[in-house]
Amino acid sequence: MAGGMVLVVNAGSSSIKTAIFDADLREVLRIDAQGIGQTGQLCIGSGAAQPCALPDHPTAFQAILARLHQQGITKGNLAAAAHRVVHGGPDLATTTRITPAVRSGIAEALPLAPLHNPHNLAAIDAITALTPDLPQYAAFDTGFHRTNPEVARRYALPDRAETSALRRYGFHGISYESLVQGFYETTGTPLPRRLLALHLGNGASLCAILDGQSVATTMGFSPLSGLTMGTRAGEIDAGAVLHLVRDLGLEKAEHLLHHESGLRGLSGLTADMRQLAETDSDAARLARDHFCYWITRQAGSMIAAMGGIDGIAFTGGIGENDHEVREKVLANLSWAGNIPNWIIPAAEEKHIARQALALLKDPAHP
Template identity: 50%
Template sequence: MPQNILVLNTGSSSVKFAVFDAALTEILHGQAEGIGTDAGRLTCGDHDITRPLPDHATALEAVLDALAEAGIDRDQLAAAAHRVVHGGATLKEACEITPDVRAQIEAAVPLAPLHNPHALSGIDAISRHAPGLAQFASFDTAFHATNPDIATTYAVPAEVTARGIRRYGFHGTSYAALMRRWADVTGTNLPARVLAFHLGNGASACAILNGRSVATTMGYSPLEGLTMGTRAGQIDANAVLRLAEEDGIDATRTLLNNQSGLKGLSGGLSDMRALGQAGTAEAQFAIDHFCHWAVRHAGSLVAAMGGVDAVVFTGGIGENDAYVRGAILGGLSFLGLRPDSEANTAKATQLHHPKSRVAAWIIPADEERQIALDAAKRLQTFAFDPKQKVPPG
């Protein structure tokens, strides 16, 4: 009986993938990038080839072929599990992708126009190339479904809220993975009040009370909140309206999502490593801006929990940039944090000084395994008729 789970993270120009066995051990991973060009690139295990990838369907077919060459045929897959950024107001937990679920993901496209269409491309491509394969979705928004209404509702008329204009929150699979791994990685019990930072090109923070999200920095879309690689983060809505009036909606959307954040502040650099090496005043200002607003937003999240017992960092910047971590912890020193000592353990890094009142940790991101776990849980009781699987869109 097939037991391997293929995890897919389909973006605008790339498909990241990983295969997990029945024990949820990763046995292979890779990426198809440059989708939409004649110079696409596919990496899978030891394979690294350049080939045209004109669309997502071609890229997914190439991924399945590469897996077969690596010894993982389609009939060895029990399921394909997809990362879907937005589940809208109705999809609040990981689930099987039925025709109805696919329709709900499509209905949420206006809420995540930069993300959900690509997830649908991956879902539809699997439906075409492996029509009998069970498919599941894990939603970035699902972890934050526990936020109280007072935290998710914007101060607008009810009819506007009814159109889906509310806070949703994102990076949910990352935060869920942190909670799942806490005891094993840190060797401690999960504290009651955790301030979690997912810091990468996309960045957010989350207040986690008794293992459940009660507040987060991203809102209606992944644009809101912290300063990010190319996203502006928090900006006054009237400033956005002025930009839209003067420059047009499309140009403003591109500006705020793709040309702002660290890139806009530094004059072109969106990668934190490159900023750290640049040595310019603009680069340092961008780094300081990133840290300053992480601290500002953290104060709000701590207030939502009524205090804090532990801080945790994950994501590419959170795991690897000691300067950023130190600046954020230093800004939170009034909470009893002292970032002047690092003690390494086999699985995690504990950042706090032994006399600190609040523990601070690094826990490496584990989103792909979380998505595989979501699918595996549902496969245990899953029985399906291949004729009822999701049709190509």
């Protein structure tokens, strides 16, 4: 192990979020590259954003590594880079070292997550080009939900080659797995047998966790389905999607469903729940009510999948910080009894770093 630190990477279409963790899993530094391909800037820790030319992902990584060096962290200090990869496809589930075969598996999943996996892969390739000897690991957002039963994962479609990849994969798995593993440490309470977990942020989902394993979740084939989200439509009839495609064409329909819908579409204003809470308009109130209504409605199906409920855990930006949303959801679920509930701070990056460090120390995973 050349150094004891892990660089955790979460790459999107126009941003790269990175965090450095030491061997004791303490966060040392955070650097975000924003506006890649547009008006670029770097955010270092809690400091002000600094303008920076970032035409592409490789350049953004070069800028991040240069800033790390300025902060006293060189390539020699890094033991590994560990990536959040949204989709592991049908085969990749557990956190693993990135080999040529694993990279190929991530590439094969590109059609399943076209808005996410290409950028995850670009981040992996950029680090490979810049630091070819640095071990890299991938943690998959779909992996935690592999324990869902077949009846939960299977769509009612004929068993044909063209439908073989159409499954309810589920997402936010890294968040849910870290919540489960850190539950006792965070709350001082044993993990409830039947836990309803709510990951509420710009992307939002629910997960039914039975005996520590996912048995149902609201997201399906893609991160588009399920709850009302910041800009994503969530639950929508497939017939309505086909109607949009016929009327608007594929690209415009896809953009509408992913980027113009959800809270932004309902309010006609913003996807920011804080701004909606401060806005005195019927549309803003409808957006927040819609968000809570569909959480409650789909929570019923999660509770049914577990055969009851013993606890509720809120995580994610909205789940942790919007007390009005939490109170409304709990009030709407009062029919299920006085359910214990907790707020669990999201710790996905720390969880990814923990898994990478464990694999580095495991002789079975050289």
